Amino acid sequence: MKDSGTKLTRRSLLKGVMSGGLSLLAGGFNSFRGYSNSPITIGLQAELTGGLATYGYWHLKSARAAVKRINAEGGIDGRKVRLVHEDTETDPITGSRKMKRLILKKGAELVIGSQHSGVCLASLPVSRRFSVPYFPIGEATEITGSEGHEYVFRLNCSVEAHAEAGYRWIMENLGTSWTVVYADYAMGQSALEEWGSRLETRGGRIVGKIAVPQGTDDFGPYLQKVDPEQSDVLVIILYGPDALACLRRSAEMGLSDELALFGNTGSVEALDIDFSGAEGLWSITNYPRRLEGTPDELMDVNRDFRDMVGINPGGRGQKGRIVDASHFWVPWEVVNLLKEAIEAVGWEVNRDYSRLIEYLEGADIPGSLDYPQGDKFIRDVDHQGFHSQYIQRVDGGKLEIETELPPEYSEYEPNADL
Amino acid sequence: MSKLAFGLLNGVVWGTVLALLSSGLNVVFGLMGTVNVAHGSLYMFGAYLAWICFSFLDSFWLSLIVSPLAVGLVGVSIGFLLKPVRKDPILTVLGTFGITILLQGSTLVLWGGTPRRVPLPFDSTFSLFGTGYSFYRIFVALVSGLVLYCLWFLVERTKFGLRLRASREDPELSSAIGIPVFNLFLLGFALGGALAGLSGALIAPLVSLTPEMGLRIFAIVFLIVIIGGLGKIWRSVVVAIYFAVFRGLASIFLDSTKGLILTFSLALLVVLVNPSILGRSSANANGS
Numbered sequence: 001m002k003d004s005g006t007k008l009t010r011r012s013l014l015k016g017v018m019s020g021g022l023s024l025l026a027g028g029f030n031s032f033r034g035y036s037n038s039p040i041t042i043g044l045q046a047e048l049t050g051g052l053a054t055y056g057y058w059h060l061k062s063a064r065a066a067v068k069r070i071n072a073e074g075g076i077d078g079r080k081v082r083l084v085h086e087d088t089e090t091d092p093i094t095g096s097r098k099m100k101r102l103i104l105k106k107g108a109e110l111v112i113g114s115q116h117s118g119v120c121l122a123s124l125p126v127s128r129r130f131s132v133p134y135f136p137i138g139e140a141t142e143i144t145g146s147e148g149h150e151y152v153f154r155l156n157c158s159v160e161a162h163a164e165a166g167y168r169w170i171m172e173n174l175g176t177s178w179t180v181v182y183a184d185y186a187m188g189q190s191a192l193e194e195w196g197s198r199l200e201t202r203g204g205r206i207v208g209k210i211a212v213p214q215g216t217d218d219f220g221p222y223l224q225k226v227d228p229e230q231s232d233v234l235v236i237i238l239y240g241p242d243a244l245a246c247l248r249r250s251a252e253m254g255l256s257d258e259l260a261l262f263g264n265t266g267s268v269e270a271l272d273i274d275f276s277g278a279e280g281l282w283s284i285t286n287y288p289r290r291l292e293g294t295p296d297e298l299m300d301v302n303r304d305f306r307d308m309v310g311i312n313p314g315g316r317g318q319k320g321r322i323v324d325a326s327h328f329w330v331p332w333e334v335v336n337l338l339k340e341a342i343e344a345v346g347w348e349v350n351r352d353y354s355r356l357i358e359y360l361e362g363a364d365i366p367g368s369l370d371y372p373q374g375d376k377f378i379r380d381v382d383h384q385g386f387h388s389q390y391i392q393r394v395d396g397g398k399l400e401i402e403t404e405l406p407p408e409y410s411e412y413e414p415n416a417d418l
Numbered sequence: 419m420s421k422l423a424f425g426l427l428n429g430v431v432w433g434t435v436l437a438l439l440s441s442g443l444n445v446v447f448g449l450m451g452t453v454n455v456a457h458g459s460l461y462m463f464g465a466y467l468a469w470i471c472f473s474f475l476d477s478f479w480l481s482l483i484v485s486p487l488a489v490g491l492v493g494v495s496i497g498f499l500l501k502p503v504r505k506d507p508i509l510t511v512l513g514t515f516g517i518t519i520l521l522q523g524s525t526l527v528l529w530g531g532t533p534r535r536v537p538l539p540f541d542s543t544f545s546l547f548g549t550g551y552s553f554y555r556i557f558v559a560l561v562s563g564l565v566l567y568c569l570w571f572l573v574e575r576t577k578f579g580l581r582l583r584a585s586r587e588d589p590e591l592s593s594a595i596g597i598p599v600f601n602l603f604l605l606g607f608a609l610g611g612a613l614a615g616l617s618g619a620l621i622a623p624l625v626s627l628t629p630e631m632g633l634r635i636f637a638i639v640f641l642i643v644i645i646g647g648l649g650k651i652w653r654s655v656v657v658a659i660y661f662a663v664f665r666g667l668a669s670i671f672l673d674s675t676k677g678l679i680l681t682f683s684l685a686l687l688v689v690l691v692n693p694s695i696l697g698r699s700s701a702n703a704n705g706s
Contacts, residue, residue: 049523049526049531050630051531051628051630052531053526053530053531053629054530054531054532055531056531057530057531184674184675211673211674211675212674213674213675213678215630215634216674217621217624217625217626217631217635218428218432218624218662218666220424220428220666221424221425221428221665221666221667221669221670222669222670222674224421224424224425224549224670225670240533240626240628241533241625241626241627241628241631242626244533244535244626245625245626248535252538252543252550252551252552253549253550253551254543254549254550270531270532271532271533272532272534272535275535275537319530321530321532322532
C-alpha cells in the first residue's frame with residue numbers, strides 16, 4: 001500500500017511551519033482586533049423586586065440612559081458599551097449569587113452595585129475573588145471601611161458622611177437632645193452609631209434609642225417611648241414604608257406638633273410626601289428631588305439629564321412614579337466615570353485594572369452633564385466619594401431645599417487604607 | 419401606667435384586625451383543609467383596591483364593599499385552579515405560592531414599589547392617656563369584631579356551616595348524602611378571600627401599602643391559626659389578640675427584638691405544653 005500522505009519532507013515541513021505560523025499570526029491578530037472591537041460589558045445589580053424595588057427601577061433607567069448616550073456618541077474608545085443587569089430581589093444571598101452570574105455568565109467586566117448595603121457587603125468578596133471593580137451604591141460605612149478592598153469605589157456618600165455633614169446642622173438649627181427611631185438592622189444600627197457618637201462628642205445627648213424591626217405596621221408602641229419633654233428632635237432613620245408609617249403615626253399621636261422631625265436620606269426617598277404627617281419634616285439628601293432645587297450653574301445640565309432618564313422637573317417619571325432622587329444619579333455618573341477613566345488610561349487588557357484603579361484613586365470630578373449631581377472627589381485612601389449634600393424640608397407637600405452642605409462638610413477620617 | 423393602658427387598648431385593636439385576617443385563612447385551611455399561601459397576597463390585593471377606590475373614585479368607603487367582593491371572586495378562581503390538586507397538600511402549597519408570586523409581581527408591575535398611602539377616613543382623634551388616637555382605629559376594631567361574630571354564627575349556627583364542617587370531616591360521605599362538596603370548597607375560598615379583602619381594605623388607611631405586605635404578614639397569621647387550632651374561630655381570635663397585645667407591650671417596655679423573641683417563645687411554650695393543639699390540627703389537615 002502506498003503511503004504518500006504521511007511522508008515528511010523538508011518542503012512539506014517548511015510549508016507546514018509557515019502556514020501554521022501565518023494561521024497563528026492571523027488568529028492572534030483577529031482575536032486582538034476582535035477584542036478591541038468587542039463591547040465593554042458593564043453589569044448592574046438592581047433591586048427590581050423586594051423592599052427596595054423602587055430604587056432598582058430607577059437605577060436601571062439611569063444606567064440605560066447613560067449607556068444609550070455613550071453608544072450614540074461612539075462608545076468608549078470606539079468600543080460599544082453593553083449593559084447587563086440582574087435582580088437582587090433585595091436579598092443579600094441572592095444579590096451575591098447574581099453578582100457571580102453577572103461576572104461569570106454575562107461577562108461583566110465592571111459592576112455597578114446594589115442600593116442595599118447587605119447585598120453590597122455580601123458582594124464584596126465576589127468582587128475581590130474575581131478581581132472585578134465594583135461600584136456599590138449602598139451606604140453602610142463598612143463598604144469603603146473595614147470590609148472594603150482595592151476594587152471597590154463608592155461615588156455617593158456613606159452613612160458616616162451623612163452624619164458628619166448633618167449632625168452640626170441639626171444641633172445648630174433644631175436642638176441638642178434627640179430621640180432616634182432606627183431600623184433594627186445593619187444600616188440603622190450603623191447610622192445610630194455614627195450620628196449618636198458625633199452628637200455626644202459635641203455636648204448633645206441621645207435621650208432615647210428606639211429600634212424598630214423592618215416591615216413594622218404599627219408604630220404606636222414604639223412611639224410611646226418618645227418623651228417630648230426630654231427631646232428636641234425626633235431623628236428618623238428608616239426607609240420607605242417604615243418611614244411613611246412612622247411619620248403618619250407621629251402625626252396622629254401629636255408628636256410632630258411637639259418635636260422637630262429629622263429624617264435620614266431614605267426617610268422621604270421615593271415617597272409621596274404630600275400629606276399632613278410629613279409636613280415640616282427636615283431631611284438630608286444627596287440630590288434634590290425637584291429640578292428647581294439644583295444649583296443654578298447646574299440647572300441646564302440637570303434638565304437634560306432628567307430628560308434623558310425620563311424624569312420631569314417635579315421628580316416623577318412617565319407613570320407618575322417618584323424618583324429615588326438621592327441615589328438614582330449614581331449609575332449614570334459611574335458609567336460616565338468609567339468612560340472617562342478607560343479613555344484616559346487606554347485600558348485594553350482584560351482583567352488588568354491596575355491603571356484604571358490608579359486613575360480613580362483621588363479623582364477630582366467636576367459637575368457637568370456627565371456628573372449632574374455636582375463636583376465631587378474620590379478619596380484615594382479608602383475609595384470613598386464626597387460631594388455636596390442638601391438639607392430639605394417638606395413645605396406645602398413639596399420638598400424645598402433649605403441649604404447646601406459642600407463636599408468638605410462630609411469628609412470624615414478614613415476607616416481603612418485600600 | 420398610661421403606657422400599659424395604651425399598649426393594652428392598641429393591642430386589642432390590632433388584634434381584632436389580625437383575627438379577622440386569620441379567620442379568612444382559618445376558613446380555607448381549618449375548614450377546607452387547604453393551605454392557601456396566597457392568603458396574605460389576597461389581603462394585599464384588598465388593601466390596594468382600597469387605594470384604587472380612594473385615588474381614582476375618591477371614595478375609600480366604597481372599598482369596604484368592592485374589596486371583599488373582588489377578592490372573594492379571586493378566591494373562587496383560586497379554588498377552581500386548585501381543583502385538580504386540592505387533595506394533595508404539597509401541590510396546593512406550591513400552587514398557592516405561585517399565585518402569591520403572580521399577585522405580588524403584578525402589583526409591582528402595575529403600581530411600582532413606591533409605598534402607597536390611603537388617608538385616614540376620619541380626621542378626628544381623641545386623647546388616649548395623653549396620646550392622640552384616631553377614631554378610625556376604634557371603628558376598625560368594632561367592624562372586625564362584628565364580622566367575626568357573623569362568621570362564627572355562619573360556621574357554628576347555620577346549615578351552611580354544618581355542611582361546610584361535614585364536607586371537611588368526611589368528603590365521601592357528605593357527597594353520598596347529597597352535599598355539593600366541591601361547591602362548598604369554592605364557597606369556602608370565596609369566603610376566605612372576602613375576609614382577606616375586607617381586612618386589607620380596613621387596614622389600608624393605617625399602614626404603608628407595598629407589594630410585599632401580604633407575604634410579610636402571612637407568617638404571623640399562619641402561626642395564629644396553627645396555635646389557635648384549625649377551624650376554631652374564637653380560639654384564633656384569642657391568639658391574635660394575645661399576639662398583638664403581648665408584642666405591643668414588649669415593644670413598649672423592652673426592645674423590638676426581645677419583644678419578638680418573647681412573643682414567639684411564649685407561643686411555642688403553649689404548643690409544647692399542650693401538643694394536642696398541633697396534634698389535632700395535623701389530624702384535621704390530613705383529613706382523618
